[in-house]
Amino acid sequence: MPEFNAPLRDMRFVLHEVFDAPALWARLPALAETVDADTADAILEEAAKVTGQLLAPLNRSGDEEGARFDGGAVSTPAGFKEAYATYIDGGWVGLAGNPAYGGLGMPKMLAVQFEEMLYAAGSSFALYSALTSGACLAIDAHASEELKQTYLPRLYSGEWAGTMCLTEAHSGSDLGLLRTRAEPQADGSYAISGSKIFITGGEQDLTANIVHLVLARLPDAPPGSRGISLFLVPKFLVNADGSLGARNPVACGSIEHKMGIKASASCVMNFDGATGWLVGEPNKGLAAMFTMMNYERLSIGIQGIGCAEASYQSAVAYAHERLQSRAPGGAQQPEKSADPIIVHPDVRRMLLSMKALTEGGRAFATWVGQQLDLAKFTEDATERAQAAALVALLTPVAKAFFTDTGLESCVHGQQVFGGHGYIREWGQEQLVRDVRIAQIYEGTNGIQALDLLGRKVLAGDGASLRLFAAEIRAFVDSPAGSAQPHSAELLAALERLESVSAWLGEQAAANPAQVGAAAVDYLHLFGYVAYAFMWARMAAVAGERRASDERFYAAKLATARFYFAKLLPRIHSLEASIRAGSEPLYGLDAEQF
Template sequence: MAAFNAPLRDMRFVLHEVFQAPDLWARLPALADTVDADTADAILEEAAKVTGQLLAPLNRSGDEEGARFDNGQVSTPTGFGTAYATYIEGGWVGLAGNPVYGGLGMPKMLAVQFEEMLYAANSSFSLYSALTAGACLAIDAHASEELKQTYLPRLYSGEWAGTMCLTEAQAGSDLGLLRTRAEPQGDGSYAISGSKIFITGGEQDLTANIVHLVLARLPDAPAGSRGISLFLVPKFLVNADGSLGARNPVNCGSIEHKMGIKASATCVMNFDGATGYLVGEPNRGLAAMFTMMNYERLSIGIQGIGCAEASYQSAVEYARERLQGRAPGGPLAAEKSADPIIAHPDVRRMLLTMKALTEGGRAFATWVGQQLDLAKFSDNIDERNNADALIALLTPVAKAFFTDTGLESCIHGQQVFGGHGYIREWGQEQLVRDVRIAQIYEGTNGIQALDLLGRKVLGNERASLRLFAAEIRAFVDSPAGVAQPFASELLAALERLESVSAWLAGEAARDPAQVGAAAVDYLHLFGYVAYAFMWARMAAVATERRASDETFYAAKLATAQFYFRKLLPRIHSLEAGIRAGSEPLYGLTTEQF
């Protein structure tokens, strides 16, 4: 397995050249004195060292050993505790956190690139801090000042960890079915009782305390999802002076034995009258929790990009060294018994697919990060509102498309290795197993597709889609867009997306099954158009600057050409599948399956 090296050159290209992040930060008052190009580069370089030298070496050993459960206690694999202590010394958990409570206040555009490095190096390790960062967002946005002061500094520092406790055995995607109860205790706290499953990091030996964010129902709560409240439930109660007090009656009943991310403890958590504190308003917990869930959805999408990058690096190294057969045009290494397999067209197809999807995803993640920064920090109300609308539209695309194409890329990487890709010590089979969960948790990709088409496109009469289309047309009409070589293909793809969307709006009114039948194909069509937008933007920069670095920018343009010629045409078959309607799904009776 090749050592992981963060793709710093490409990250700087996307951050500084394509999106000109330092110029954006300079005009946002909250960021102007916090971060500039030099600061960002220094953070990325240090992050590359932490992920490549500290975390990546623990990836395979962590997978082999896994998290262990014994009588309610969870032990993380050998080396994780020491690595975690070093990791939090650098302040990485609070990288984008609120500086009022001890976070570093860095922009999301920078944080998404750090998250990619984390997932590429060690997905299991990354999840412990990812859940903490998400919990911090929900607490910062919705909790009382007292709870913020008590919990956020130690969560940002990494001394304590956070979790998200939603799922129950009978309530997965349908949270309206959850049964966990919250009884008022007369002192402003609540007694939380119930069981939650699939809780990442619900128990571990890395931190002194674990702060659970738990969805539960108050006694007089309305039925369904409108009757859910959010509670902060610590593993150990916190004394007035900030020290840890008595153990709260919240315990791990078991951990799951999983296909992948084996070093990440996935727990069954039992709350037996545990003391909890209301976060936000009663019966408004789902809205508060979605602050965390939307962060986690983008983060888990980035897991797909990170795993794909790790797979690509390993596959390229192997393809350059593995000798098999001769190149189609004749020997490239006549002095050797065979040519490197990177000479073969099908191997190049797989490697270029991985490269185009991963680099396109990196740019798209950074663009979503830009929208998050604008929504949070801009002092222009219209700019904030537009960014908010784009975030709502793009989050399900990011989560699902990053992870669907991430799995595709990891499978290609495994295939490049041939039989060795199926063998554990080469590392590719672990990446396939680890990335597979990303399509499932934080809302399955089918649910993301329903959210995109049903709520974010048709639900607001395509207003957000028009905003997205306006971004693309504004770029194409700009001097940079006019000069880049793929404008016509990008506009044609956008028009196809708009045409399909308009057709679906009419069909959905006629056929109630149409949204569900079309949703996944529609999300993929949207994803390929979004990546085309990213590749056109990257091609514009590469065209302008090619003479300054022929090797890098020529490779970028060649990859863009591959994307537009070989991958973007997938939208034609996706459109055909969408326009086939829902009828083919109902040709069988239930008994005929």
């Protein structure tokens, strides 16, 4: 059975050395008394034990057994209930939650690293609490004080779970088409009726209650997305004293039979006049739900990193053990019948690609976490606004690029195993199946690309892109940046991104189809430049500190060289594809496909 060991050394490197998180926390009053380097290390170490020893051993058996549906009830695989009870005893669901309602108040920079461990140990298990964390954000940001007091403490504790109920059978990414109705009641509540599909954890046997956040229409709502409101609909109604009351008329009609994440229940949920309460303002539910969706998009992006890390660890171990042929330059281990496959150039290409993409993603996720912490906790209004703008720009990149490269890495890991990678016992085929959904749910990666290019770059006349570029140029001009060897390559890549962005702005003004035609390639180009920024920053630190830990920092520097030599050049083909325009996509009539 594959094992998972959290990459604590690399996580500490990114957190403490590259981004100097303890210094940031010390200057943010809300965090200064809550967390320091020692606290963060202790949390990461305990998280490594929980994910590696408690959760990872359930990943394969959970996949083989899957979630089960019987007469409206859902059962999770053997061991999940016991593991979940231990998991919530540690307070992990509320790690970054609001302390005013029972959360631990830890910074997002730390939480993203915990989430990576969680997904690496088992995506299916991770999803049950990931949706709860997102629901807490939406409730905390938009619900009434009464709803917060009633629901947040039990959600943060993990006693209750949360869901996000958006999708309907006829309405996927176009939420303006949804039909679920909300009828006002005399007591101020609403009767919710309709059906939702693909609801993660919509029914399960882990928690005493499930709190559904449901998008629905009021009777007088305007058409389209402007007429959507958000409602809190519990599985069990809650009495005035906080105890559970009557069962609400909301039920699971079935669960999906899926390619992967089989232990995570993906439910059809039917609301039959279920009692709910408005969250936020009428007809502004989509904006409120996006508080949760943006959290989930970053979280699902991190699923890509976590699965890639698990695949990498397994592939490296196998490459050291598997004997096959001799090295190109002659036998490396002549005492054995053949050399381990790690000597072969193509195996090294795959392993280094995995390593460079996963470690680059880890750094980028932590940087996004840093911007989230600044947007939430800094008292400097300008700094807060700039951080919020960067978060808006970077979130679609994180979701889509982490998951696209996560699948690439998991396929590489499977390929390192050869035929054994296609066999269940090694775990690689499960990782490929599990990570595949991350490109689809929480807004497909194509939609993320449209959001990035159309809404975040072009619609804002490039203002947020200029903020991103300013961050890179500030690093390149700094003593650390100017002293390391990759700054010129980084700056050239940034200038290419800026040039393509300006060209697209001109083209889109005359032909709106150019945005859709270029969006995915553009997001990938952006992602490779962002990772180049991360690798330049990591290389700067590694070069400065190499003498203190030769083995670790030399590996960092070598991986940075590989990234700039072998992966960053992908931006040239992406640029060529973008500049080819939209015309090649319309060479066929619809009937010719």
